[in-house]
Amino acid sequence: MNRSSCTRSGIATRPIRCCGECERCSQSINRSTNRLGQVSTGVPRLTGVTPTELAAQLKTGLLSFPVTHFRADLSFDEPAYREHLSWLSQYDVAGLFAAGGTGEGFSLTPVEIDTVVRAAVSEVAGRVPVIAPATGGTATAIAQAQAAEAAGADGLLLLPPYLTEAGQRGLVEHVSAVCRSTNLGVTVYSRANAILNDVSVAELADRNDNLVCLKDGVGNVEMMTRTYARVGDRLTYIGGLPTAETFALPLLQLGVSTYSSAIFNFVPEFALGFYADVLAQDRDAVYRKLNDFVIPYLGIRDRTKGYAVSIVKAGVKAIGRPAGPVRPPLQDLTDDELTQLTALIGRVK
Numbered sequence: 571m572n573r574s575s576c577t578r579s580g581i582a583t584r585p586i587r588c589c590g591e592c593e594r595c596s597q598s599i600n601r602s603t604n605r606l607g608q609v610s611t612g613v614p615r616l617t618g619v620t621p622t623e624l625a626a627q628l629k630t631g632l633l634s635f636p637v638t639h640f641r642a643d644l645s646f647d648e649p650a651y652r653e654h655l656s657w658l659s660q661y662d663v664a665g666l667f668a669a670g671g672t673g674e675g676f677s678l679t680p681v682e683i684d685t686v687v688r689a690a691v692s693e694v695a696g697r698v699p700v701i702a703p704a705t706g707g708t709a710t711a712i713a714q715a716q717a718a719e720a721a722g723a724d725g726l727l728l729l730p731p732y733l734t735e736a737g738q739r740g741l742v743e744h745v746s747a748v749c750r751s752t753n754l755g756v757t758v759y760s761r762a763n764a765i766l767n768d769v770s771v772a773e774l775a776d777r778n779d780n781l782v783c784l785k786d787g788v789g790n791v792e793m794m795t796r797t798y799a800r801v802g803d804r805l806t807y808i809g810g811l812p813t814a815e816t817f818a819l820p821l822l823q824l825g826v827s828t829y830s831s832a833i834f835n836f837v838p839e840f841a842l843g844f845y846a847d848v849l850a851q852d853r854d855a856v857y858r859k860l861n862d863f864v865i866p867y868l869g870i871r872d873r874t875k876g877y878a879v880s881i882v883k884a885g886v887k888a889i890g891r892p893a894g895p896v897r898p899p900l901q902d903l904t905d906d907e908l909t910q911l912t913a914l915i916g917r918v919k
């Protein structure tokens with residue numbers, strides 16, 4: 571990208587891709603590196619969006635968590651994935667989280683995650699920030715963080731490590747080690763076996779300048795209230811419970827300004843309309859849409875564990891944009907459930 575086509579110069583938010591050469595972009599890169607004061611990974615930033623800029627950007631709109639496309643043999647189907655991102659790109663979102671939970675990041679190898687992230691970075695071409703996943707134990711998550719930076723991702727989503735339970739002190743050290751390993755802005759996902767309390771979130775925010783977002787996958791009103799009371803606007807708060815629309819209106823009152831939308835994959839206009847109603851705090855419209863679609867959708871989703879992801883792949887199939895099967899240990903919806911979902915989607919499309 572040459573200096574004259576740098577899309578960051580002269581605009582406040584989107585698009586965010588940086589040329590890395592013009593005065594504004596060089597300053598941005600230097601400011602980011604100096605301000606973090608952390609050990610450099612030796613990997614040059616490819617985008618120049620600072621952690622602070624990323625946090626500000628993510629709260630300007632809905633967040634897209636695309637499914638990851640597989641062929642019948644369960645290999646990654648990059649052309650179909652890219653086509654899906656290209657189709658979704660006509661809609662206005664604030665960020666794209668590649669290979670997150672909905673994207674079955676937990677079922678991808680590190681090499682596959684790198685391929686998916688690079689495909690997303692290339693396809694999105696700087697229109698919105700691309701956030702890459704990091705998961706597993708600390709060493710694995712650090713390796714993924716560094717791969718994400720090298721791939722040109724704009725941020726990192728740190729997912730819970732697998733299997734083991736952990737205390738708050740251990741979780742703080744895990745998250746801090748990953749933050750120290752990267753210049754990218756980090757979103758930590760508090761969920762499952764890695765639920766952070768308010769004291770831990772505050773300590774993490776103090777210790778790690780590049781920890782910029784907390785994604786809440788718990789929905790504990792007291793804990794969210796305590797967290798916002800203690801940490802305030804130092805972080806951007808992202809609603810990340812399964813089918814996040816369900817909780818979006820009440821969580822807005824608790825400082826959670828945006829959320830990850832899995833249904834955006836197959837009913838993007840409905841998802842964006844819902845988000846607009848939430849922001850406008852239009853209770854009647856939100857509850858109408860919950861009754862029309864979201865609550866009946868939960869009725870199908872809750873039939874089997876793991877369906878929160880499987881039903882999204884079924885949704886894209888229902889609208890004629892199949893993304894292939896889910897990988898085990900998830901299982902696909904039955905034909906009967908797919909028929910019910912297709913009818914439900916027909917009510918709001």
Ligand SMILES: O=C([O-])C(=O)C[C@H](O)[C@@H](O)C(=O)[O-]
Pocket residue numbers: 635670671672673809810811812813814815829830831832833878
């Ligand atoms: O990492 C993920 O995909 C999530 O857990 C976010 C989802 O998009 C969730 O918020 C949802 O199902 O709406």
